[in-house]
Amino acid sequence: AQSVSQHNHHVILSEAASLELGCNYSYGGTVNLFWYVQYPGQHLQLLLKYFSGDPLVKGIKGFEAEFIKSKFSFNLRKPSVQWSDTAEYFCAVNPQNSGYSTLTFGKGTMLLVSP
Amino acid sequence: KAGVTQTPRYLIKTRGQQVTLSCSPISGHRSVSWYQQTPGQGLQFLFEYFSETQRNKGNFPGRFSGRQFSNSRSEMNVSTLELGDSALYLCASSESGANVLTFGAGSRLTVL
Numbered sequence: 565a566q567s568v569s570q571h572n573h574h575v576i577l578s579e580a581a582s583l584e585l586g587c588n589y590s591y592g593g594t595v596n597l598f599w600y601v602q603y604p605g606q607h608l609q610l611l612l613k614y615f616s617g618d619p620l621v622k623g624i625k626g627f628e629a630e631f632i633k634s635k636f637s638f639n640l641r642k643p644s645v646q647w648s649d650t651a652e653y654f655c656a657v658n659p660q661n662s663g664y665s666t667l668t669f670g671k672g673t674m675l676l677v678s679p
Numbered sequence: 680k681a682g683v684t685q686t687p688r689y690l691i692k693t694r695g696q697q698v699t700l701s702c703s704p705i706s707g708h709r710s711v712s713w714y715q716q717t718p719g720q721g722l723q724f725l726f727e728y729f730s731e732t733q734r735n736k737g738n739f740p741g742r743f744s745g746r747q748f749s750n751s752r753s754e755m756n757v758s759t760l761e762l763g764d765s766a767l768y769l770c771a772s773s774e775s776g777a778n779v780l781t782f783g784a785g786s787r788l789t790v791l
Contacts (some may be wrong), residue, residue, distance in 0.1 A: 669723075
């Protein structure tokens, strides 16, 4: 079975600081990778995804993530955070060719951006 | 296009009762999944349905069950509620053959 580990449970940054949230997964095969975001009081939304091809993927709101296969990592980055980026961020994986849409999520990272 | 709709949004039950939660997927989406979200355990997979068939199931006790109807709407049921069942229950839908889940706002269950 696959598992996902997010390195930081809580991150506090000032506006304009750069962000990198770590995500590592454990699975022997090929995976689809996702980052979801949950803004306060809102539902879980897809930030970006990686299925294949260019390992650097760009998502909404200036976020990007890089898949490093040798490190089983899919870290999320943003060059300059805004107060509105305050939210909880979840990394998730889904084995390719499993026939399921089932996602295995990390425990999440709560990001607080101070103005 | 309407999103994933979950009802009820909030509910309070007492231990021993049962609860049924409903989910209407995005029009055209035939796959529906359910997740439980708690502060301690995060997001945990409950089950996934496709064309009225359960095609994957998480590690939850038999008190948790679900079903999907011919119009792709889904329900989940929790019987003999325990305090630990208090959680946000999320439903997600996806298109056939796609692996991108779109989530609803959730049903927040409080068990007293």
